[in-house]
Amino acid sequence: MFRIGHAWDVHKLVPGRDLYLGGLKVSGYKVGLLGHSDADVVLHVVAESLLGSLALGDLGTFFPDNDELYKGIDSKIIVKECYKKVLSKGYNLSNLDLTIYAEDIKINKIRNDMIKSISALLGVSEDQVSVKATTYEKMGFIGEGKAVSAECVCLVEKARNSKVLL
DSSP, rough: OOEEEEEEEEEEETTTTTTOOOOOOOOOSSSEEOOSSOOOOOHHHHHHHHHHHHTTOOHHHOOOTTTTGGOOOHHHHHHHHHHHHHHHHHEEEEEEEEEEOSSSSSSSTTTHHHHHHHHHTTTTTTEEEEEEEEETTTTTHHHHSSEEEEEEEEEEOOOOOOOOOO
């Protein structure tokens, strides 16, 4: 049995914060993403699509932004915890496909490193993780360089043999 999850998220770019994308601290930018956690919009959509694939809820259900326990949390932890929930239901990730929408942040330079990072977090091969990027052609808040968004679709499959929990 297969199940599909989808997620979209957006975070505002602000000065004075580190920029995290796909589990990587990205250098060379004077802005970072605003959020209660480390605000890694890429990992947020990965985690949320995993939860959505099995109708488990959303990130706010498990990591509420009004709980100080999660202030500044590393989004890699969020992804691992969400995938554990999928694994515990007897499903494994088949593949995920994500798109990043950013105007001035050059994703191609870090694309392969993001694929390695995400596949390692999930314990899957790199060919199960697709990362793409596009711009908003200077239109809207993303096109004006005020925010970055991402969306992810994942396919999970009922496991024949359960994987070891991360």
